[in-house]
Structure formats: C-alpha cells, structure tokens
Amino acid sequence: MEANQVVAPGELLADGDHILGENAYRIGTQIFSACVGLLEIDGNRVLVVPFKGGYLPHEGDLVVGRIIDIGLSGWSIDILAPYQSMLPASETPGSRGPRRRDLSEILEVGDMVLAQVLAFDRTRDPLLTIKGPGLGKISNGRVVQIAAAKIPRLIGRKGSMISMLKRETGCQITVGQNGIALVWGKSPEAEELAVEAIYMIEREAHTRGLTDRIREMIAKNNVVGEVAGT
Amino acid sequence: MWLEKLPEHKTELIDSKGVRADGRKLDQLRPIKLEVGILDKADGSAYIEQGKNKILVAVYGPREAHPKHIALPDRAVIRCRYHMAPFSVDERKNPAPSRREHELSKVIRESLEPVVLTDLYPRTVIDLFVEILQSDGGSRCAGITGASLALADAGIPMRELVAACAIGKIEGKLALDLSDSEDKYGEADLPVAYVPNANLVTLLQMDGELTIEEFNKGLEMAVEACKTIHTMQREALKKKFREIKESVIEKEETEVVA
Amino acid sequence: MSATPQLPPVAKLEQKTIVDMISRGKRIDDRGIENYRTITIEAGLIEKANGSAEVHLGKSRVLVGVKVQTGPPFPDTPDEGVLTVNAELVPLASPSFEAGPPSEEAIELARVVDRGIRESKAVDVKSLVLEKGKKVQVVYVDVYVLDHDGNLIDAAAMAALTALINAKVPKMEMKGDEVIVKSSHHPLPLNNYPVAVTFAKVNGTILVDPSLEEEQVMNARLTVTIDKNGRICAMQKGGQYGFTVEELKRAVGVAVQKAAENRTKILAVAKG
Numbered sequence: 001m002e003a004n005q006v007v008a009p010g011e012l013l014a015d016g017d018h019i020l021g022e023n024a025y026r027i028g029t030q031i032f033s034a035c036v037g038l039l040e041i042d043g044n045r046v047l048v049v050p051f052k053g054g055y056l057p058h059e060g061d062l063v064v065g066r067i068i069d070i071g072l073s074g075w076s077i078d079i080l081a082p083y084q085s086m087l088p089a090s091e092t093p094g095s096r097g098p099r100r101r102d103l104s105e106i107l108e109v110g111d112m113v114l115a116q117v118l119a120f121d122r123t124r125d126p127l128l129t130i131k132g133p134g135l136g137k138i139s140n141g142r143v144v145q146i147a148a149a150k151i152p153r154l155i156g157r158k159g160s161m162i163s164m165l166k167r168e169t170g171c172q173i174t175v176g177q178n179g180i181a182l183v184w185g186k187s188p189e190a191e192e193l194a195v196e197a198i199y200m201i202e203r204e205a206h207t208r209g210l211t212d213r214i215r216e217m218i219a220k221n222n223v224v225g226e227v228a229g230t
Numbered sequence: 231m232w233l234e235k236l237p238e239h240k241t242e243l244i245d246s247k248g249v250r251a252d253g254r255k256l257d258q259l260r261p262i263k264l265e266v267g268i269l270d271k272a273d274g275s276a277y278i279e280q281g282k283n284k285i286l287v288a289v290y291g292p293r294e295a296h297p298k299h300i301a302l303p304d305r306a307v308i309r310c311r312y313h314m315a316p317f318s319v320d321e322r323k324n325p326a327p328s329r330r331e332h333e334l335s336k337v338i339r340e341s342l343e344p345v346v347l348t349d350l351y352p353r354t355v356i357d358l359f360v361e362i363l364q365s366d367g368g369s370r371c372a373g374i375t376g377a378s379l380a381l382a383d384a385g386i387p388m389r390e391l392v393a394a395c396a397i398g399k400i401e402g403k404l405a406l407d408l409s410d411s412e413d414k415y416g417e418a419d420l421p422v423a424y425v426p427n428a429n430l431v432t433l434l435q436m437d438g439e440l441t442i443e444e445f446n447k448g449l450e451m452a453v454e455a456c457k458t459i460h461t462m463q464r465e466a467l468k469k470k471f472r473e474i475k476e477s478v479i480e481k482e483e484t485e486v487v488a
Numbered sequence: 489m490s491a492t493p494q495l496p497p498v499a500k501l502e503q504k505t506i507v508d509m510i511s512r513g514k515r516i517d518d519r520g521i522e523n524y525r526t527i528t529i530e531a532g533l534i535e536k537a538n539g540s541a542e543v544h545l546g547k548s549r550v551l552v553g554v555k556v557q558t559g560p561p562f563p564d565t566p567d568e569g570v571l572t573v574n575a576e577l578v579p580l581a582s583p584s585f586e587a588g589p590p591s592e593e594a595i596e597l598a599r600v601v602d603r604g605i606r607e608s609k610a611v612d613v614k615s616l617v618l619e620k621g622k623k624v625q626v627v628y629v630d631v632y633v634l635d636h637d638g639n640l641i642d643a644a645a646m647a648a649l650t651a652l653i654n655a656k657v658p659k660m661e662m663k664g665d666e667v668i669v670k671s672s673h674h675p676l677p678l679n680n681y682p683v684a685v686t687f688a689k690v691n692g693t694i695l696v697d698p699s700l701e702e703e704q705v706m707n708a709r710l711t712v713t714i715d716k717n718g719r720i721c722a723m724q725k726g727g728q729y730g731f732t733v734e735e736l737k738r739a740v741g742v743a744v745q746k747a748a749e750n751r752t753k754i755l756a757v758a759k760g
Contacts, residue, residue, distance in 0.1 A: 309491040431732070
C-alpha cells in the first residue's frame with residue numbers, strides 16, 4: 001500500500017518484514033489497520049495516523065488539565081483522558097514534606113494547569129507533576145480544544161508548524177499532548193487568527209501542503225502593523 | 231399450516247415471477263444509506279437507512295467507568311443499549327425497555343466484542359447507543375452495521391468492521407434481508423453478523439423452521455450479503471475524509487489557475 | 489444496557505488446565521467432547537402446578553412449573569391461546585445470582601426456551617381458545633433455576649418440554665361471560681417436541697453441554713433447537729467471540745443427533 005492513503009480498520013497495509021507501529025495490528029507477517037486514518041510508512045515502520053481519537057497518556061507528555069477536586073494529599077485533574085489523573089501536593093514546586101497550608105490556596109477547583117505526566121501504566125491512573133520549567137497554573141490565554149490525534153500535526157515535523165504559527169501570529173502558543181492548546185497574544189485579533197489557524201489544521205491535518213496554506217491564510221488576514229506586534 | 235393465519239387482505243409475498251412485494255428479487259438487499267460522524271457531542275456516530283429502517287448509533291468512550299465497580303482490570307467494558315423510539319413502529323411502543331430490547335442489547339454487544347481492541351484501554355468503558363428511529367425488519371443487523379461505523383468514527387481501534395444482514399424463508403423460498411411484513415408472515419428469520427478477514431460469525435439467531443440444507447444455504451447467502459455491506463461500510467468511512475482532501479486539492483488547483 | 493460481564497475469579501492456572509485438556513480432546517469430568525453429563529428427569533413433583541418437571545444435568549438443576557389460566561388473547565391473534573415463558577435465576581442457585589429484576593442472562597434464557605417451543609408450534613395454541621377474541625387459555629411456563637453448574641438453557645428447555653407433556657388441564661368452557669371449570673382433566677394439545685442442544689467453543693474446540701467451569705473459559709456459545717422432524721426451530725449464539733461458517737454447519741449436524749437422544753429420554757419420563 002502507498003503511504004498517505006486513507007485506510008479503514010481491517011485493511012491490509014503491508015506484508016513482510018516490517019515493524020509494527022501505532023493503530024495497526026499484526027497477524028503472521030501481515031499488518032492491518034486498526035483505525036480510520038492515513039497510512040504512514042516511517043522507514044520500516046508501518047503505522048496509521050487516525051483522524052479521530054481520544055487521548056491516551058504517556059509518561060513525559062505535557063498536558064493541559066482542569067482541577068476538578070481537592071483531596072487530602074493532592075488534586076484530581078481532568079486531562080480529557082479516560083482516566084482521572086492525580087497531582088500530589090508533593091509534586092508542586094518548593095514542596096518539602098507535608099504542607100501546612102490549605103491546598104486550595106495553591107490551586108482551586110476550576111483552575112487550569114500545564115503539567116507533565118510523571119507516571120502511568122495499565123494498573124493505575126496517571127500521576128502528574130507541575131515541578132518543572134513553565135509548568136503550573138495557567139492564568140491567561142484562550143483554551144483551544146482539538147482532537148488529540150491531530151496534535152502531532154499541529155506541532156509539525158521538528159516543530160515546524162507550531163513555530164511558523166507562533167511567528168506569523170505573534171502569539172504564544174503552548175500545546176498539550178492531550179489536545180488542548182493555549183493561545184495568548186498581544187491582541188484579541190491576533191488570538192482569533194491563531195485559533196482559526198489551529199482549527200483549520202485540525203480539519204485539514206491529513207492533506208498535503210498544509211503548512212503553506214496556513215501561512216497564506218494568516219498573511220491574508222493579517223492587518224499589517226496590528227498583529228505581529230509591530 | 232403457518233400461512234393459514236394470514237389476514238384476508240394480505241397480498242402475496244412473492245409473485246409468480248419471483249418478485250417480492252417491494253419489487254425485489256429473492257437475493258436482493260434493500261437500498262442502504264450510510265453516513266458517518268453526523269452527531270456533534272458523541273465521540274463517534276453513524277446513521278444507517280436500510281429499506282424503511284432508520285437507525286442512529288452513537289459511541290462515547292473510552293471513558294471513565296461510572297460506577298467504578300463495573301470496570302475490568304485488563305480491558306475496556308463495552309456497554310450497549312438497543313432502544314426503539316416509541317414512534318418507530320406501527321403500534322406506539324412503550325419507551326420502557328422491553329425484554330426483547332434487553333436481549334438485543336446483549337447480542338449486539340456480543341457481536342462487536344470480538345473486534346474491538348479493548349485491551350488497550352483497561353479500566354474504562356465504551357458506551358454504544360443504538361437508537362431505532364424507524365423499524366422495518368432487520369433492525370438489529372442494521373444496528374450492528376451502523377455500530378461498527380460509529381466505533382471506527384470514534385477512533386476506537388478495531389480489528390475489523392462487522393457487517394450484518396438477515397435472511398429468511400418466505401413462501402418456502404430463502405430470501406435476503408426480510409422487511410417487517412415478510413418477517414411477520416414468513417416461515418423463518420436468521421440474522422447474521424460476519425467479520426470477513428477472520429471469517430467469523432459473531433451474531434447468529436434463528437426463529438422459525440428450517441431444514442439443515444436450508445440453514446446451510448441461507449447462512450452462505452447471509453455471509454455473502456455481509457461481505458457486500460462490509461465494502462459499503464469501508465467506503466462510507468473513507469468517503470468523509472477523502473472529500474476534505476479533495477476539496478483542499480480543488481481549492482489549490484483553482485488558486486494556481488487564478 | 490448490556491455490559492461486558494465481570495469475570496468470575498477463576499484462577500489462571502485452573503483455566504489453563506481446562507483449556508489444555510480440551511485441546512487434547514479431554515474434559516475435566518472425563519466426558520467425550522460430544523457427550524452430555526448425566527441427565528435425570530422427574531415429572532409431576534409440584535401438585536399445585538398443572539404440569540412440572542425437574543431436570544438434573546450434571547450438577548445443574550432446573551425446575552419448571554406450567555400453570556394454565558384464562559385471559560384475553562393478543563389483539564393480533566384473536567383465535568389463539570397465549571404461551572409465555574419466564575425464567576428466574578434465583579439467588580440460591582449460584583453465588584453470582586442476585587435478587588432483583590431479571591438479568592439479561594435470565595431474559596435470554598427465557599426467550600431462547602420460548603423460541604424453541606413457540607417456533608416449533610409445540611403447543612397447539614389454536615386449541616386453547618374458549619371464546620374467540622375474548623377469552624383464551626394462557627399457558628405460563630416458569631423456569632426456576634435451582635443450581636447453576638452450566639448449560640442452564642438445555643436443562644431448562646428439557647424441563648419445560650417435560651412439564652408441558654406432563655401437564656393436566658381441567659376442561660374449561662364459557663357460560664355467558666364466565667369460565668366454567670369442569671372436573672375432567674386432559675393433557676395440553678402438543679404437536680412437537682423441541683430439544684435444545686448447546687455448544688461451547690474453547691480455543692477452537694467445540695464441546696457439547698458445557699459445565700460451569702467450561703462456560704467460564706469458553707470463547708463463544710451456540711444453542712441449536714431441533715424439533716421432532718429434525719428441523720431447526722431456534723438458534724442463539726452467545727459469548728464474546730464467534731464461530732466460523734464451517735463450525736456452525738458441523739454443530740447443527742451434531743445437534744440433530746443429540747436432540748434425538750435427549751428427546752427419547754424426555755418422552756420416556758414424561759409419558760411413562
């Protein structure tokens with residue numbers, strides 16, 4: 001099968017000596033698709049990039065989450081995964097031993113945080129940390145939610161798409177692996193443009209020449225001097 | 231004899247030329263329409279029309295299991311609800327779940343369990359809702375066909391799509407895809423769900439009267455029909471994304487020309 | 489809603505033993521792949537029911553009572569009596585049964601047994617009419633599971649058939665608007681003797697009459713109900729896996745033979 005083709009579950013992708021990648025399964029020497037998506041061949045690896053799909057946490061992922069509950073020793077956080085995740089009090093900056101302060105003084109229910117997945121496996125819910133540069137409570141910016149499966153496309157190869165987007169709109173954009181991007185810019189118009197670009201990337205993620213089309217779309221809508229902070 | 235209980239005004243199910251009351255041949259499917267991803271809130275969805283059947287299927291998940299005790303430690307639980315709208319049948323149906331709906335919820339779930347890669351999502355739940363908006367025979371099969379699409383639309387990894395179709399016996403002859411009146415006045419009904427790659431029958435029920443030879447032949451007819459429907463399912467899934475791809479290429483081409 | 493069932497806590501080692509033995513053609517209770525466990529049938533034990541029977545299938549025990557009462561016919565069949573089958577998986581029968589509304593297992597059991605009886609036209613419902621469109625005899629078949637050691641469907645179907653054959657119904661007549669019950673008794677009008685045969689697929693091997701332990705390791709289950717003429721009148725696949733077309737065809741052939749054997753046993757007890 002040729003790469004970049006749309007494939008459906010059960011379709012034969014390759015037969016022979018290949019490495020099995022994501023969203024595919026193997027029977028004998030044959031590799032079949034497990035999802036609707038685009039076939040990708042990365043060297044000898046055969047995988048499918050799905051069009052849709054929820055977020056499954058991996059250790060090390062940067063995620064944007066919302067505090068939904070405060071417990072005795074930490075916070076419960078919704079990271080749009082099928083598992084509720086936990087941020088223990090010991091994983092906040094400057095924590096040393098048991099805290100005497102009320103946890104809600106640090107983070108309240110409803111707050112949004114940028115966190116990192118510290119641990120996750122089949123037997124327990126994800127464990128998060130906000131110890132680390134740039135992590136912690138998010139106080140401003142627009143929240144944009146897209147399908148987690150499209151995040152790699154939003155980031156682009158070696159970050160090419162996201163860097164271009166930040167440069168052309170003049171906005172700061174933080175991307176969580178769980179499908180949430182945070183946008184804040186010098187003006188509402190700039191933010192609006194960045195948000196529109198992000199949704200366009202989500203919609204057309206599986207097409208070619210996307211980076212150029214996005215750059216053109218931004219250029220067309222950019223009012224010179226008002227957006228890029230000049 | 232079975233046919234003796236037909237009301238006086240009943241027309242023949244099959245005429246002298248072998249044509250059925252709705253104009254079909256014995257081995258002909260009713261027209262099928264498949265649409266994928268038509269609901270906004272659901273993670274995956276599909277709409278299927280097969281003859282006068284109108285069925286909407288939605289999938290939510292994998293999501294957290296509530297209550298926690300229904301979860302399984304090493305795989306996702308699949309929950310399925312087959313439900314008929316009160317206005318879906320001739321006599322208004324009471325919205326409370328009937329015993330039939332309970333049984334169909336079970337067999338539909340069991341027809342899809344073999345293909346969903348539930349191991350990937352331990353301790354979660356995948357919810358599947360099959361809503362029969364209008365029913366005209368073969369709704370559980372059309373529901374399974376739609377459910378496969380909804381699961382794939384949700385991005386839930388599956389080995390394959392499951393296609394389903396029923397055969398039956400009317401006026402002594404085996405016929406494909408019975409409508410409601412053919413099922414009522416016929417002599418047998420055999421719904422089948424089939425997975426082509428694995429050559430596996432994942433739903434099989436029968437009521438009526440069939441000789442062994444009729445069963446063997448009927449099963450083969452149903453399996454062939456399932457293969458046809460399976461091709462339609464794949465097309466329907468890919469169509470939506472191909473369309474976006476094509477519209478983008480079109481846009482590019484017009485811009486270049488300009 | 490139907491949800492993937494919780495698994496019973498069967499140790500992986502036990503499961504492995506059962507599966508390994510089966511792949512060598514052996515079962516833990518020493519039976520052949522196509523053999524039923526010991527079947528004993530007793531009829532007529534509940535005098536207050538019109539008909540009754542208890543079946544012991546290995547260690548499974550199912551009791552069925554038949555009660556015949558009067559009531560209105562269904563609107564679309566004014567010239568037919570009513571047959572209704574219900575099943576209860578009472579909590580004393582198994583640690584996994586709970587009190588409450590019928591589970592999907594109980595509903596499926598009742599409906600599969602019902603299908604066998606109804607589709608084979610075992611009970612001649614046309615002979616159960618007292619006044620067309622107004623009053624008919626209603627035959628209640630109530631399945632009561634007493635001990636669950638696997639294959640409740642076959643045990644229930646056998647007990648239901650035996651109870652129907654065993655049933656004695658007083659003669660009923662209409663006098664104006666009232667039903668007069670006479671003292672003479674006669675059997676239910678029966679035309680057919682459907683028998684259910686259930687298979688379990690364990691790792692590719694198809695077994696007849698699975699015990700509870702075999703049901704706990706099985707991939708899928710198939711019930712085939714055969715009538716007295718060797719015709720199929722009901723089928724039901726259950727479980728989380730599937731069967732190939734070849735496996736289904738083969739199973740149906742085996743079912744005809746097994747059904748005939750069990751029918752002989754039922755008729756010997758019910759009529760004897």
